Amino acid sequence: MRFLVDGMLGKLTRWLRMLGYDVEYHNALNDEELIAIAGREGRILLTRDLDLYQKAKNRGLNALLIKGRNEAEKLAELAKTLKIRLEIDTAISRCPKCNSKIRPIKKEEIIDRIPESTSRFYDEFWICTKCGQIYWHGSHWRRINETLKLARKLAGEGVESRKTGESSG
Ligand SMILES: [Zn+2]
Numbered sequence: 001m002r003f004l005v006d007g008m009l010g011k012l013t014r015w016l017r018m019l020g021y022d023v024e025y026h027n028a029l030n031d032e033e034l035i036a037i038a039g040r041e042g043r044i045l046l047t048r049d050l051d052l053y054q055k056a057k058n059r060g061l062n063a064l065l066i067k068g069r070n071e072a073e074k075l076a077e078l079a080k081t082l083k084i085r086l087e088i089d090t091a092i093s094r095c096p097k098c099n100s101k102i103r104p105i106k107k108e109e110i111i112d113r114i115p116e117s118t119s120r121f122y123d124e125f126w127i128c129t130k131c132g133q134i135y136w137h138g139s140h141w142r143r144i145n146e147t148l149k150l151a152r153k154l155a156g157e158g159v160e161s162r163k164t165g166e167s168s169g
Pocket of ligand 1: 098
């Protein structure tokens with residue numbers, strides 16, 4: 001499942017990439033250009049623009065009109081309609097900035113590129129294979145997991161269904 005996201009959903013783009021989805025993001029293309037890319041690359045178009053959504057649907061493209069007011073609501077919408085995963089697995093996560101794969105990297109290799117306090121408190125690091133951005137489960141990690149937990153709740157996917165694996169819907 002690959003996505004194409006319009007300019008109004010930059011934040012959602014980063015979330016989906018963290019969750020491991022291939023997401024192309026454009027904020028300077030017009031409707032026709034976005035529709036052309038979605039069609040050519042077989043990407044699901046995510047947009048908040050009703051007009052663009054209808055145009056895409058009329059062309060027979062897979063598109064979703066995103067209505068959620070915050071990230072948890074938007075992610076819950078996607079979980080309900082497209083069954084996206086709402087848990088981060090760093091083995092498949094993509095770089096939120098550039099959509100490339102990330103890989104684990106040893107602290108020794110990047111120690112000169114992170115703040116001293118970070119190297120003191122964290123041991124697990126990842127690096128983007130393309131842009132070189134370094135990631136770790138910093139102070140924001142808790143907030144990320146809280147948002148995902150809320151999204152799972154909103155999507156009606158409680159702890160029980162996660163334990164049993166696949167949902168029947
Ligand atoms: Zn990157």
